[in-house]
Amino acid sequence: MSDSGQEIEAKFYVLDLNRIKTQLEKLDAQVIQERVLETNIRFDVPGATLRAEGRVLRLRRDTKVRLTYKSASNNEQGVLSREEIEFVVEDFEKAKRFLEALGYQKLVYYEKYRTTYALHETLIMLDELPYGNFVEIEGETVESIRTMAHQLNLNWEAAVATSYNALFERVHKVLGLSFQDLSFANFEAMKVEASDLGVHTAD
Helix, strand or coil: CCCCCEEEEEEEEECHHHHHHHHHHHHCCCCEEEEEEEEEEEECCCCCCCHCCCCEEEEEEEECCEEEEEEECCCEECCCEEEEEEECCCHHHHHHHHHHHHHCCEEEEEEEEEECCCCCCEEEEEEEEEEEEEEEEEEEHHHHHHHHHHHCCCCHHCCCCHHHHHHHHHHHHCCCCCCCCCCCCCCCCCCCCHHHHHCCCCC
16 A cells, blocks of 8 residues: 555466566565465445445454455556555454444455565565465556566556456356355365456466
8 A cells, every 4th residue: 555545556367476476586576574374354234335336344364453445446557546544453353243243244255375575666465366376566656566567577468457356256157156255275176267267367
C-alpha cells in the first residue's frame, strides 16, 4: 500500500516462480518477508453487497493478524488502484467473532504462500495459490510498476486485472468444483490451466 492509502498494483500469472526469484536476486532485491503461509477470510453482509460493489473486508493471518478494507478498484493501463485501510489486530479468532457479531458472514476462506521483496521503491510479492503462481508488484506509480515488470521480463499485456477470489470464482465455475474454500488441501492433485483461470502466462 502506498503512503497515500492507495493500493496500486499489477498482477501476473507465471509458470516459473523460481526464475522470478533468481532475477530478483540478480537485481539485489531485498527480502523483507520470507515465505509464509497466509490464511484469509473475506467477509460480506448478507446478500454479498460488498462483493457486488467491488469492495473487500478481509481478515488475514500470517506473521501478524490484519484487518483490511478495500474500496472498488480502478484499472489504469493494467494497474489496479484502490483505497486500502489496514491495521493490525491482536487476536484472529476474536476479530472473527467481532465481525460476525456485527452481522458480517464468511464469503470465502483462502490460502496462499507469499514471499515479499523490495526493490526501487516497489514491493514484489511471489504468491503461490492453490490454483497457480503469481507475481504482484506494488508501487507509488503506474510507471514504477511497469519498469519493475520489464526488469523481471514479465509481459505487461498479460497483467491480470482481477482479484484472486474472482479467479477462484471463475475456475470454480469452469471446473464445476463443489468445495467453497480456496485451500491447498482442496486443490491437491488437481491440475489447473491458465485457460481455466481465463488468464495468459506472463513469463
